Amino acid sequence: MLIDSHVHLQDIQSEKVRASLLSRARGLMVGKFVCNATRPEDWPLVRDIARGDDRVVPFYGVHPWFADKVATGWDAELERFLSVPGAGIGEIGLDRIKSEINFARQTEIFHRQIEIAGRLARPFAIHCARAGSDILGILKRDLAPRQRFMVHSYQGSPEMLRSFLDLGAFISFSWKILSRGTEETMDLVRQIPLDRLLLETDFPYTQPGKLSPEANVEDYFECLVRIYALAAQTKGIAEEKLQDAVWKNGTVFLSGTAAR
Ligand SMILES: [Zn+2]
Incomplete structure (x- = not known):
C-alpha cells in the first residue's frame, strides 16, 4: 500500500478531477492521503x-502564510474540527522567506498549534522555510513527550536533519525536491533511518512555489509512483520494501503519540 504523506486535495480546483483521482487511486493501491488544510x-x-x-486523513491548521489573516477564536474553531478521532494538525510552521508575514505573529500561531497538538495528542505537519533553528528552538522547549510530527518537503542541512530526528521527527520528501536529484538531497535521503522516512506529492503544488491550475490525475500518479521509485533507488533497496516501510511509518506518525 502507498501513502501520500502530504497533499492538498482541497486545492484541486475541479471536483471532477479530485473524484477521479480518488477513484483511480484504488486500483493503484493508494491507501492513505494525509490532506493538509492551510487556513480556517x-x-x-x-x-x-x-x-x-x-482513506483521506484530515489535517486542520493555519499555515504561516495565513498567520496574519486569522480572526480571533480561530484556535477554538480548530479544536472543534479536531474533535473527529484521527484528525491531525497541519500545515503549520514558520517561513522566513515570506518576510511580509510578521514573524512574531507566525510564531504565536505556530506555538499555539503545538500546544493544542500536545494536549490533544495529535500528529502535526511542519512547513519550514529557512526557519529551522527557530522551529527547533520551539520544539526543544515545548514539544510534548512522545509527540509524533513530520517535517514536510524537507530541504534543510544534514545537521538540522539530525536535530529533527533527535526530537523524534518523521522526515518527508516531496516530488519537487527529490526530482531535482541534487547530490545533497540524495545524501539526505540516504542518511534518514528507514523507520523515519515519509514521501509526499504535495499535489497540486508539484512545481516549486506554484499551484498547477491544470493539475490532472496523470500528473498526480506520475509524481507518486516516481517518488517511491526514486527513493527506493537512492536507498538501494527494493521498491516493495520501501513501500512497506513508508506505509508503516505513516501509520505510526498518524497515531499521534507513542503512548497510544
Ligand atoms: Zn503543503
Whole structure:
C-alpha cells in the first residue's frame, strides 16, 4: 500500500478531477492521503473530502502564510474540527522567506498549534522555510513527550536533519525536491533511518512555489509512483520494501503519540 504523506486535495480546483483521482487511486493501491488544510476557510472542505473517503486523513491548521489573516477564536474553531478521532494538525510552521508575514505573529500561531497538538495528542505537519533553528528552538522547549510530527518537503542541512530526528521527527520528501536529484538531497535521503522516512506529492503544488491550475490525475500518479521509485533507488533497496516501510511509518506518525 502507498501513502501520500502530504497533499492538498482541497486545492484541486475541479471536483471532477479530485473524484477521479480518488477513484483511480484504488486500483493503484493508494491507501492513505494525509490532506493538509492551510487556513480556517478550507477546513470545511477538507472535512467534507475526508467524510466522503475513509482513506483521506484530515489535517486542520493555519499555515504561516495565513498567520496574519486569522480572526480571533480561530484556535477554538480548530479544536472543534479536531474533535473527529484521527484528525491531525497541519500545515503549520514558520517561513522566513515570506518576510511580509510578521514573524512574531507566525510564531504565536505556530506555538499555539503545538500546544493544542500536545494536549490533544495529535500528529502535526511542519512547513519550514529557512526557519529551522527557530522551529527547533520551539520544539526543544515545548514539544510534548512522545509527540509524533513530520517535517514536510524537507530541504534543510544534514545537521538540522539530525536535530529533527533527535526530537523524534518523521522526515518527508516531496516530488519537487527529490526530482531535482541534487547530490545533497540524495545524501539526505540516504542518511534518514528507514523507520523515519515519509514521501509526499504535495499535489497540486508539484512545481516549486506554484499551484498547477491544470493539475490532472496523470500528473498526480506520475509524481507518486516516481517518488517511491526514486527513493527506493537512492536507498538501494527494493521498491516493495520501501513501500512497506513508508506505509508503516505513516501509520505510526498518524497515531499521534507513542503512548497510544
Ligand atoms: Zn503543503
